Amino acid sequence: MLEGIFSGLSTAVMPINLLMVAVGCFAGTFIGMLPGLGPITAIALMIPITYGFDPSTGLILMAGVYYGAIFGGSTSSILINAPGVAGTVATAFDGYPMAQKGQAGKALAIAAYSSFSGGTIAAIFLLVAAPALASVSLSFQSGDYFALMVLGLTAVSAFAGKGQVLKAITMTLFGIMLSTIGTDPAAGVARFTFGSMDLVDGISFLLLAMSTFALSEALLSILRPTKDTRSEEEKALKSLGSMKLSKEEVKTMVPVIGRSSVLGFFTGVLPGAGATIASFLAYGMERNIASAKEKLGFGKGSIRGLAAPETANNAACSGSFVPLLTLGIPGSGTTAVMMGALISYGVQPGPRLFVEQPDVFWSVIISMYIGNIVLLVLNLPLIPYISRLLALPQQLLVPFVLFFSLVGVYLVTFNTMDIHMMVIAAGIAIGLRLLNYPMAPMLLGFILGKMMEENLRRALAISDGSISFLWERPITLVILIISILFLAAPLIGNLRSWLANRKATVPNDGEI
């Protein structure tokens, strides 16, 4: 393990990789600040750039973008109450009231220190947990992998918001359906290509990610114009106030950071849960354990209320790398995009990655520390200047996002048909977004669909066509039971609330 850490360290501190961490953090911070554009878009836009690099460098850049996007989202949450990323919605609860009190600088500093601490503590957990889990998962068989993928897909649906479970399941199935387009890898027969040569190789992952996130998010910002917040932001930046924290404030933050790091990391490890759920859980936990007097301060600029979600969302980002690096299963839309990029570099994430390409495995983990340092040391003092970039008017910004998305896909295949397919896919994505269908489960279904089919086919072949592999090994059975519980819990919850509502609305006989 020590050998691996040193190998990762030597890769991570290479000048090009250090530069990529810094570039990733800056680019991520900028994109994360833009309302509507999240980390998935930020990472997707970076993928074409990373094709020229080796896998470690590419993944390091994307990891930097991920943290940067979360940090950037916090900045716009605090300054203008417009979270750029869902994971930073809870940050605005207490961050924005602090900014309104003229303590924007302090709020940004608390967010930065909390993010740094959460990210660093979680990276230490990752350092210990990832190799251990990778060693265990080396004994996994096809049936176990199939069960794990079912777990990943059901968990994503289970963690979808209230009333969104069936929609998330629908989108997951839709994603798997899209993955069946093209040549069946085992039989070599064409499926759903309708005679088109452009579909023989299936739909490109990059095309799907770019059109359903970057393109559709940019077009949606035109379709549903939001309030122009630039003047508000400029005003907030002018009255930042001091960024210094008092001893008392640091004392208040320390235990919050400890608790929220642990909670955030483990929430991030769970497939389907992520920065958003982690930040809300941490905020809720802090409010619940606060004294009656402290509780009154929540929502009015409480330090605890700001530090908790900020720590947890960064810790969850590091935690979400655990299933990706050790099992080869992305737990969120963001890590699904990273996994797609890794596969296109020719790197297969999973337990073998730890054995076969330890430099990639360890350099990503080490780069997380470096990324957190970059965010704290470079990004925090530069926030007022990075925010100036937001002054770029929307009429210039949106065409740039469209251009980078289109050309990013075109540069990989040099096929103009891809550009037309992107327009169609973005149109469909906009329609589905307007119907309130979540996009991340679709991307996850698309990535996991092919692998799931392959593992199911192999497991059935090994067990002579019998489905007994589902319960023969205890590990497979346990994973499948957890999947069923994940799926059943929200459905039962919905059914109960529906029954309760029905009972409440049915008038009793006496009233008639």
Place this chain on the structure above:
Amino acid sequence: MSINRDKFGALLFLCLALIYGFYVGDIPLLFGDEDAPFNARTLPNALAWLLGVVSFVQLILPTNREAGSLEHAFRGLKWKRVVILAALMVFYGLTIRQLGFPISTSLFLMGGFYTLGERRPLVLILTSVGVTLAFWGLLYAMGIYLTPGDFFYYLGWMSNDA
């Protein structure tokens, strides 16, 4: 009468499941694969059924009033500019080979800026051409060469001779 947004979505996916399921029969099977426990049609078949059941359940479940009507979801949207941008993207796809990267990209960006309200000629031209040439140069430096366009070869202004 207006349909609920969630119900409309479920109806769309139910139709998709039916169409997808219909085309599963068109997937060719290798000799002897018909009786195999897993063939090229197995997963698509299962997916068609699952999506059909999930969307049907969504259709028959009580209406979620919070979702609002379909009309409400699509009201007040600025479609015109999005349609023009989509047309510009199609135009970009059609011309990137013929006119070449520098010209088609400049035109695309210029069109995009104009559609979204930029009217200053200097900003329109300088930003679009400047960014295009800078990006073209960056790609060239990275070893990716994008030809100036077939159009110039037809005119004889460029030649393929080494």
